[in-house]
Amino acid sequence: MFFNVKRVCAVVAVTLFLNFSLALVQAPTVKAADAPVDLKLEATSAFLMEASTGQILYEMNADKALPPASMAKMMTEYLVMEAVKSGKFKWTDMVTTSKYAADVIGSGDLLAEGEQETMDDMFAALSIYSANDAAVALAEFIGGTEENFAKMMNQKAKDFGLSDQAHFINATGLSRADLGKYAPKELQGETMLTAKDAAIIAYNILKDHKEILKYTSTPSKKFREKDKTPMINWNWMLAGNKDNVNFKRYAYEGLDGLKTGHTDEAGYCFTATAERNGMRLISVVMGTKTEPKRFDESRKVLDYGFNNFEMKQVLTAKTEIDSLKTVNIKKGVGTEVPVVTQTGITVVAKKGAKPEEFLITAAPLEDSSKLVAPITKGQVLGTVKVTYGGKEQITNLIATDDMEKGSWIRLFFRAIKNFFVDMLHGSKKS
Template identity: 75%
Template sequence: MKLEAKAAILIEASTGQVLYEYNADEALPPASMSKMMTEYLVMEAIKSGKLSWDEMVTTSKYASEVIGSGDLLAEGEQASVRSLFEAMSIYSANDASVALAERVAGTEENFAKMMNDKAREMGLSPQAHFINATGLSRADLKQYAPKELQGETLLTARDAALLAYYIIKDHKEVLEFTKIPQKKFREKDASPMVNWNWMLEGNKDNLYLKSYAYPGLDGLKTGSTKEAGYCFTGTAERNGMRLISVVMNTPSEPKRFRETAKVLNYGFDNFELKQVVSANAEIDSLKTVNIKKGVLTSVPVVTEKPISIVAKKGAAAEEFKIAAAPVGEESLVAPIKKGQVLGTAKVTYNGTEQTVNLIAAQDVEKGSWFRLFFRAIKDFFVDLFNGS
């Protein structure tokens, strides 16, 4: 696949499997794609109860003066967390992003430190670095540039995809915001905030954008500056499979969407999410696990949940290798409770692995000393005769 982009990647959203990558580990300026981390931390604060959607936030002087997209808020103006989040996720509003960051962490620089801490927690690359809530460069921030945090905001394409993976995994409700094509910030406003994401499926009836509208696409974040070029992290779902794509440093605004369509088409045309093992299923190589000191000497085990793997369309069943093993003997002692983890099963396909717990399908009570005594005698004589 030939792309007009400096870096790109495509992953499946439920497993994180990489389906395509190009220069995915070079750290580049992400521009407003870095707001995905701002969105994540705000939604985390809401989920934990530290913030509520209806809380009113007062705009600081800095938030009202920050350059770039937005220009919605005046100093001292109040807006709800929900309204600010809509402005950030629909319109990529820098003023709303700063206002939310200051509310969560006191200062934007403290918020950026939280962003970096979360990046480490998520396992983003060592190159991943944030200096603010918006993705603006140090030069753009002028007197508001951070004093303690050095350098510039940087992400690899793999970092951006992983960040999108965690947002969708932990805070999928973000898509209810990012899929909105346009909305007024205030009811009295003359014109609405128009989503910078031209590919939204909701644009299919838009006279000017319908040629870009992509079936199933409902997010996630655009970004552009002189240094970053035109970037886009997109996500779309079709036939039960959700993909996440990233293109960085494309040469124009239309091009970032055309290149994204190429990447997503490659994924949907060539791959499918295949359920290899269902929940509560037996694994042929380990249908039961031997246990000690129980009224029974073994217990049937089944999968705790299903295993699905993204595979090439038409992949044969024998391409999926399934192996199973019990846990250590010290854990295989009665009493056993139904649902207790007694082993693991691993499915391997084309270098990709998925693992699921094997759990007890029934309770097994501890055997009485009398039962265990006579079982020991029986086992002794069985071993004696087998050895003769």
């Protein structure tokens, strides 16, 4: 038998071509990673976070430590509000202005040595007018000395999990040179924060002391009723400035905080927060060249967040999960208990995200000792996890009904039934 060499070669060539083509069709496509977003910011660093989850939406040089100027006062604000909430102090407590507080340079110049004002009025001056004198007076009132208060700030920085570069030497954010003879003796270096650090402080303020927005959203206020001119909020982007002839071009819908800052070393900085359509964002911009520029660049960062992301409720409370509608229970009147979600799960998602992009997985508790009757309604029996974009959120699965412990006779006959069922299954397999 003779082979037609040309025909064989042709068949082989066609076969190889078809197999190669099929491999190309069947090969999984590898999606390229999203390219880093370039907002063309005229700033040294920037950061964007969603306020309820802490999810990072944008960052640029966000781990670079820089002088934060008055943005450092966010930590001062946190500690003041914490001191009041703990019951150690009251907003009506009178705070006396020391010589140092009266002498401190920079924004403020509201207080005279020996003057007494309430904690609430001092806090308003700190939060609305970024008053250095009020910041020092409050720090001394709570910490005994400003340096002791700065040590409290550094401890809170550790509690928040800020970077190792985060450091405070005073309550105002002023440099050591600016403090002159009032510079701290024990604390060395300068006050430094990264953009991410500043956002985390803002995140904790909004989580634990959202009442701060009552102050930071105020465009202007008289410090004393007898004062001829009010304190003007340094935050030009406040939504409340929409009708202000001087600031309306900067006013931003939903923006109600949080803290500006400026020194020669820091440039112009701004930690902003705004809420739209149920989503609150926190942005940080550090090191811009001019005062207007810090607001222009903040607008770019916030616009990016609001234009590209939204809050997506994936699960609601009391929802049944298809993959785990019931959980097996030992020694109960019944053998399983229906479960539902304890709380809902809402994630920050890109606008237009498809349902299949949200992976929902559920599982009973690994600790089987907690899956034994009696079971009470609302008892945690498992967890459900939503995964999106590599981020996970978890809520509990809880019992919808009580489950009493079964009587010994019920459990005895159930054991016998299970024994014979197991034997029957075993014999079929063999």
